[in-house]
Amino acid sequence: MSEPELSHAGLNLGDTGELTQDQAENAIFGFWIFLMSDAVIFALLFATYGTMIASTVGGPTPASEFKLLPAFVETLLLLTSSATFGRATIAMKYDEPRRVLFGWLGATLGLGLVFLALEANDFATMFAHCAYPMRSGFLSSFFALVGLHGLHVAVACFWLVVMVGQVCAYGLDARVRINLLRLGLFWHLLDIVWIAIFSVVYLQGNIG
Amino acid sequence: MSDRTRELRTYAIGYGLSLVLTVAAFAMVRWPSFGARAIFGIVLALGLIQMAVQFRCFLHISFKRSSRHDLQLILFSALIIALMVSGTLVILFNLRGRMMG
Numbered sequence: 001m002s003e004p005e006l007s008h009a010g011l012n013l014g015d016t017g018e019l020t021q022d023q024a025e026n027a028i029f030g031f032w033i034f035l036m037s038d039a040v041i042f043a044l045l046f047a048t049y050g051t052m053i054a055s056t057v058g059g060p061t062p063a064s065e066f067k068l069l070p071a072f073v074e075t076l077l078l079l080t081s082s083a084t085f086g087r088a089t090i091a092m093k094y095d096e097p098r099r100v101l102f103g104w105l106g107a108t109l110g111l112g113l114v115f116l117a118l119e120a121n122d123f124a125t126m127f128a129h130c131a132y133p134m135r136s137g138f139l140s141s142f143f144a145l146v147g148l149h150g151l152h153v154a155v156a157c158f159w160l161v162v163m164v165g166q167v168c169a170y171g172l173d174a175r176v177r178i179n180l181l182r183l184g185l186f187w188h189l190l191d192i193v194w195i196a197i198f199s200v201v202y203l204q205g206n207i208g
Numbered sequence: 209m210s211d212r213t214r215e216l217r218t219y220a221i222g223y224g225l226s227l228v229l230t231v232a233a234f235a236m237v238r239w240p241s242f243g244a245r246a247i248f249g250i251v252l253a254l255g256l257i258q259m260a261v262q263f264r265c266f267l268h269i270s271f272k273r274s275s276r277h278d279l280q281l282i283l284f285s286a287l288i289i290a291l292m293v294s295g296t297l298v299i300l301f302n303l304r305g306r307m308m309g
Binding site for chain 2: 010012036043046086094189191196204206207
């Protein structure tokens with residue numbers, strides 16, 4: 001079983017009628033550089049969170065605010081949405097019927113929106129306990145980190161809607177295919193950032 | 209085996225492994241059986257493994273077949289991240305120890 005050489009991150013489409021492997025390679029590599037710089041931003045917010053975790057000023061603490069069950073459900077939602085996006089990219093690569101592509105993209109969008117709704121519900125519950133960003137260094141860094149991730153997911157959901165519009169308007173031409181691949185990388189990377197969030201924020205807050 | 213079957217299988221393997229690693233990490237915290245530090249260490253290790261699984265299966269980064277510099281860029285970013293995060297933590301924990309201790 002010899003696998004073809006990969007030329008860029010994400011699912012490689014190979015040479016389709018619309019798009020050559022070289023075009024995709026250049027277009028995806030630029031976006032990959034952006035994603036890595038985004039990862040550095042998140043890493044520094046993690047460092048900030050790590051230094052602020054004890055700075056609760058007598059207010060809400062990680063143990064009092066973080067519940068395991070919602071975090072677990074959110075994790076499953078985001079992980080499943082990453083897998084359904086992968087399935088959508090395969091549907092695009094092999095030119096499966098449009099409704100299959102839209103079905104998987106729709107499932108991904110639905111999972112992303114439910115994730116955002118649960119996260120908004122978590123934040124609302126925290127606000128109800130007076131756990132708002134201005135309360136302490138711990139809460140400022142928590143909302144900067146998890147809030148920025150939520151904002152990324154919201155942007156990705158909006159981008160997904162735009163992509164469905166582009167597929168309807170232009171069909172799967174070279175530009176649309178590259179944009180879908182880029183969105184796929186973005187979506188998968190958001191799930192990787194979430195792994196760090198549930199480990200460092202939610203699980204650490206519930207240990208002990 | 210066709211390309212499509214192999215790619216579907218890659219995503220399925222990635223999803224299955226990620227599920228197992230996620231459930232294991234949450235189970236470690238939900239039903240603690242070690243000390244707090246050991247549990248946190250295991251959770252971090254499981255998280256790192258899951259990141260590697262997703263880079264491999266969802267983002268298709270591998271050690272041997274990537275002709276471009278995706279992997280080098282990840283490793284360079286990881287180096288920058290490790291330096292900045294560990295440097296920040298060491299300096300500020302040290303500062304807190306000296307100020308509050």
